[in-house]
Amino acid sequence: MEALRDKDVIGEWRIEVFAEESRPAYDRVALTSYVDTWDPMALQLDGATYEGDDLVTLHLGDPVVAIDRTARKVHTGSGSTVEYDALVLATGSYPFVPPVPGHDLPGCHVYRTIEDLDAIRADAEKAVRGRRSALVVGGGLLGLEAAKALRDMGLSPHVVELAPRLMPLQVDDGGGGLLRQLIEKLDVTVHPGTGTQSIESDRGRLLAKLGNGTELDVDLVVFSAGVRPRDQLARESGLAVGERGGIAVGPDCLTSDPDIYAIGECACVNGMVYGLVAPGNAMAEVVADRLLGGQSTFESGDLSTKLKLLGVDVASFGDAHAKTEGALEVVFNDAVAGTYKKLVVSDDAKTLLGGVLVGDAAQYPLLRPLVGRDLPGDPAAMIAPSGGVAVGVGALPDEAQVCSCNAVTKGAINGAITEGCTDVASLKTCTKAGTTCGSCIPMLKQLLSAAGVEQSNALCEHFPQKRSDLFEIVRSTGIHTFSELISRYGTGRGCDICKPAVASMLASLGNGHILEGEQATLQDTNDHFLANMQRNGTYSVVPRIPGGEITPEKLIVIGRVAQDFGLYTKITGGQRIDLFGATVDQLPLIWKRLVDAGFESGHAYGKALRTVKSCVGDTWCRYGVQDSVRLAIELELRYRGLRAPHKLKSAVSGCARECAEARSKDFGVIATEHGWNLYVGGNGGFKPRHADLFVSDVDTETLFRVIDRFLMFYVRTADRLQRTAAWIESLDGGIEHLREVIVDDKLGICEDLDAAMAKHVESYSDEWAGVLNDPAKLARFRSFVNAPGTPDPTISFREERGQPVPLGMPVAVSR
Amino acid sequence: MTALEVWTPVCTVADLIPNRGAAALLDGDEQVAIFRTSEDEIHAISNVDPFSGAAVLSRGIVGDLGGVPVVASPMHKQHFDLLTGACVDDPTVTVTVYPVRVEDGTILVGRP
Numbered sequence: 001m002e003a004l005r006d007k008d009v010i011g012e013w014r015i016e017v018f019a020e021e022s023r024p025a026y027d028r029v030a031l032t033s034y035v036d037t038w039d040p041m042a043l044q045l046d047g048a049t050y051e052g053d054d055l056v057t058l059h060l061g062d063p064v065v066a067i068d069r070t071a072r073k074v075h076t077g078s079g080s081t082v083e084y085d086a087l088v089l090a091t092g093s094y095p096f097v098p099p100v101p102g103h104d105l106p107g108c109h110v111y112r113t114i115e116d117l118d119a120i121r122a123d124a125e126k127a128v129r130g131r132r133s134a135l136v137v138g139g140g141l142l143g144l145e146a147a148k149a150l151r152d153m154g155l156s157p158h159v160v161e162l163a164p165r166l167m168p169l170q171v172d173d174g175g176g177g178l179l180r181q182l183i184e185k186l187d188v189t190v191h192p193g194t195g196t197q198s199i200e201s202d203r204g205r206l207l208a209k210l211g212n213g214t215e216l217d218v219d220l221v222v223f224s225a226g227v228r229p230r231d232q233l234a235r236e237s238g239l240a241v242g243e244r245g246g247i248a249v250g251p252d253c254l255t256s257d258p259d260i261y262a263i264g265e266c267a268c269v270n271g272m273v274y275g276l277v278a279p280g281n282a283m284a285e286v287v288a289d290r291l292l293g294g295q296s297t298f299e300s301g302d303l304s305t306k307l308k309l310l311g312v313d314v315a316s317f318g319d320a321h322a323k324t325e326g327a328l329e330v331v332f333n334d335a336v337a338g339t340y341k342k343l344v345v346s347d348d349a350k351t352l353l354g355g356v357l358v359g360d361a362a363q364y365p366l367l368r369p370l371v372g373r374d375l376p377g378d379p380a381a382m383i384a385p386s387g388g389v390a391v392g393v394g395a396l397p398d399e400a401q402v403c404s405c406n407a408v409t410k411g412a413i414n415g416a417i418t419e420g421c422t423d424v425a426s427l428k429t430c431t432k433a434g435t436t437c438g439s440c441i442p443m444l445k446q447l448l449s450a451a452g453v454e455q456s457n458a459l460c461e462h463f464p465q466k467r468s469d470l471f472e473i474v475r476s477t478g479i480h481t482f483s484e485l486i487s488r489y490g491t492g493r494g495c496d497i498c499k500p501a502v503a504s505m506l507a508s509l510g511n512g513h514i515l516e517g518e519q520a521t522l523q524d525t526n527d528h529f530l531a532n533m534q535r536n537g538t539y540s541v542v543p544r545i546p547g548g549e550i551t552p553e554k555l556i557v558i559g560r561v562a563q564d565f566g567l568y569t570k571i572t573g574g575q576r577i578d579l580f581g582a583t584v585d586q587l588p589l590i591w592k593r594l595v596d597a598g599f600e601s602g603h604a605y606g607k608a609l610r611t612v613k614s615c616v617g618d619t620w621c622r623y624g625v626q627d628s629v630r631l632a633i634e635l636e637l638r639y640r641g642l643r644a645p646h647k648l649k650s651a652v653s654g655c656a657r658e659c660a661e662a663r664s665k666d667f668g669v670i671a672t673e674h675g676w677n678l679y680v681g682g683n684g685g686f687k688p689r690h691a692d693l694f695v696s697d698v699d700t701e702t703l704f705r706v707i708d709r710f711l712m713f714y715v716r717t718a719d720r721l722q723r724t725a726a727w728i729e730s731l732d733g734g735i736e737h738l739r740e741v742i743v744d745d746k747l748g749i750c751e752d753l754d755a756a757m758a759k760h761v762e763s764y765s766d767e768w769a770g771v772l773n774d775p776a777k778l779a780r781f782r783s784f785v786n787a788p789g790t791p792d793p794t795i796s797f798r799e800e801r802g803q804p805v806p807l808g809m810p811v812a813v814s815r
Numbered sequence: 816m817t818a819l820e821v822w823t824p825v826c827t828v829a830d831l832i833p834n835r836g837a838a839a840l841l842d843g844d845e846q847v848a849i850f851r852t853s854e855d856e857i858h859a860i861s862n863v864d865p866f867s868g869a870a871v872l873s874r875g876i877v878g879d880l881g882g883v884p885v886v887a888s889p890m891h892k893q894h895f896d897l898l899t900g901a902c903v904d905d906p907t908v909t910v911t912v913y914p915v916r917v918e919d920g921t922i923l924v925g926r927p
Contacts, residue, residue, distance in 0.1 A: 525889035809868030
């Protein structure tokens with residue numbers, strides 16, 4: 001549907017969608033991650049509601065029950081009848097439940113929908129704590145996903161697999177053996193080469209008997225023994241079906257009726273049913289193209305997969321089982337390192353046919369595109385544990401797909417580079433490569449380098465270092481002036497890029513007031529006057545209102561100040577009040593009043609912590625489960641004044657309804673019944689992005705510790721003006737890497753980060769109070785050096801809706 | 816006829832922080848931005864940013880681009896050559912440069 005709406009620019013087709021499930025389309029591949037949030041919205045596909053699209057109508061919870069092919073009408077469960085010009089069947093598949101006695105007892109589940117997981121969770125919670133376990137029937141991809149979900153719910157999973165190894169479709173015996181070793185370390189017990197004979201009810205629990213005689217006491221059973229195409233509707237309508245099920249279609253995805261298409265897991269293309277998402281998407285593209293008069297065809301689905309199961313990398317591509325005649329296998333099985341690598345090559349050892357990687361699948365993006373092509377070197381050398389020849393991106397032919405998610409070839413990427421793309425960001429925009437799973441981003445960088453595009457990290461013409469390197473220099477040398485830094489590590493006199501950047505580093509490292517000594521000369525005008533410059537050269541003033549909580553007395557002070565100085569007032573998006581139209585010489589007078597009333601700087605002018613928004617929380621709200629206001633205030637007071645590569649925003653919601661919009665923030669907190677969930681890397685603004693769940697159900701102390709480290713690591717390593725969202729995306733390994741660094745302390749720097757934040761919290765003082773107490777700093781707040789009392793004659797106001805607003809100014813240059 | 820030279824004393828060198836500017840008012844509401852560089856050179860250009868019309872150039876960051884002393888407009892960051900008034904980012908735009916003299920530590924601004 002997305003493909004059709006993208007391609008159908010003139011609106012040729014009106015789309016009616018009838019769905020059995022009551023939710024808009026969601027990411028079933030990521031179903032297991034539902035356990036992290038229990039938030040169905042987190043899985044919903046972007047744009048799945050088609051809100052505001054007049055050409056798409058969703059009928060959720062209203063499946064088609066019959067097709068009248070002669071009249072070209074469908075009848076739905078709710079009793080309505082709809083005519084069609086073309087019908088697309090995308091009914092998917094249903095879980096196969098083996099006819100084991102007892103398979104329908106309470107406590108037996110399948111693993112396919114959000115509702116299935118909710119039911120599993122309900123049963124898991126009923127189980128007595130301490131000895132909770134579960135049986136997973138089927139050790140394929142889905143079974144291991146289910147095992148992970150169960151383990152995340154606190155149960156000990158047992159996995160039963162008929163085949164002698166796990167993931168029999170994707171990996172071979174060697175790979176399966178290693179996979180078993182690796183996941184058994186994670187409290188998952190594997191029973192290979194045996195089936196489930198019966199399930200019986202036993203004193204409130206379930207007793208499962210296996211074919212090898214093992215008896216297992218479990219709290220629940222999950223069947224994940226494969227799926228079957230849902231072709232019943234097609235059968236009843238007289239459409240042709242495949243020998244082993246699935247609606248028969250040709251490469252054009254047309255069924256035996258020329259007005260009906262079938263795509264995805266319900267379709268049987270040339271005798272083959274595909275249970276993966278990528279072939280399904282490819283079929284959808286074919287149908288969208290054909291509906292618009294195109295001629296594209298679905299050739300054959302790539303069954304290659306790379307995934308992380310229970311933290312273990314598994315990849316399988318091409319002819320993984322060496323079924324090709326004369327195929328040779330090259331295997332490295334490194335039990336110590338916990339890696340298994342196999343390449344399948346042609347009988348002359350020149351052409352790559354396929355492979356299996358377990359434990360370390362880093363070479364997958366380079367090897368998969370080489371399938372069916374000549375190897376650039378000796379196959380053994382390519383997967384040798386060490387000292388091997390690394391496969392370079394140069395070895396790939398132009399037709400090789402670099403981004404398999406969006407089917408972008410090396411040729412297309414090189415084309416975009418020739419046309420002027422000079423960085424990963426522009427390649428993403430131009431080609432869509434790297435925009436889905438991101439695993440090809442290192443290859444995009446290599447292609448840029450290979451094309452001779454120098455990706456300069458230099459801060460500006462005065463400093464060859466990138467920001468994070470410069471930060472480390474400042475931190476380790478203890479240099480505390482810009483002039484010393486530029487004379488030792490840079491050239492020239494500096495500019496409006498490096499000066500504020502260095503000023504920010506000095507402030508992050510605690511070098512006293514930002515207007516002290518030479519630091520004053522480095523600050524952007526906003527930091528220099530501790531206020532935000534507006535279009536007519538006046539400034540706006542934002543006192544801090546932690547958590548958005550304010551007493552009536554303080555509100556009155558703000559109102560009186562605005563009245564007395566003739567300021568325009570507006571409530572900000574961050575739950576505070578902005579006072580506009582102050583001239584430079586008015587700023588200290590305004591702040592004297594505010595500081596005397598107990599206000600302090602809100603840092604609205606700085607690349608620093610702005611606000612921590614909050615909903616009203618459980619103090620008042622009937623639905624709240626935690627005191628979100630108190631936490632927001634504590635967070636805001638803890639991190640106020642922290643200078644960072646860019647502004648930082650935060651919010652705290654007192655329950656999952658998320659009224660504070662925490663997931664649009666750099667770090668957002670949402671209350672749970674047991675503690676707090678922390679989300680990081682959200683953004684509103686130009687490129688909106690929901691924050692990702694980082695840690696869940698933690699207590700307040702742990703929450704503070706994780707946020708301390710998150711912010712300090714960001715301050716140290718992000719690029720200039722890089723928000724946390726872009727920073728996390730840019731990290732090699734993304735959010736997982738971030739978790740390794742600041743939760744698992746993989747780099748051993750957490751103690752240092754903690755100490756740095758403790759120093760910040762301890763040394764905080766209000767910047768505006770610091771100015772009011774220092775005559776030298778105060779003296780800079782004057783309109784004219786030779787006429788301090790004279791107001792700037794270019795500034796004038798008119799009234800709009802009862803408040804002053806700037807009068808337009810004559811502009812010499814039109815832009 | 817000889818041109819009448821008008822010089823207005825605006826402040827002392829010590830009134831200015833190196834690498835920072837200040838605004839001064841000349842007769843007839845004319846505003847100049849005066850800058851003191853790290854080498855203690857004094858420059859004066861019009862204080863009005865031609866792109867926004869706001870009198871703010873004195874509040875920009877002083878530095879150099881390729882060795883040329885510049886101020887960056889605090890409004891939208893265009894750079895102006897302190898010696899010629901030329902906009903580095905848009906060669907069609909120039910701001911007025913004012914002559915400057917320093918006598919006994921006092922800065923005097925002349926008429927362009």
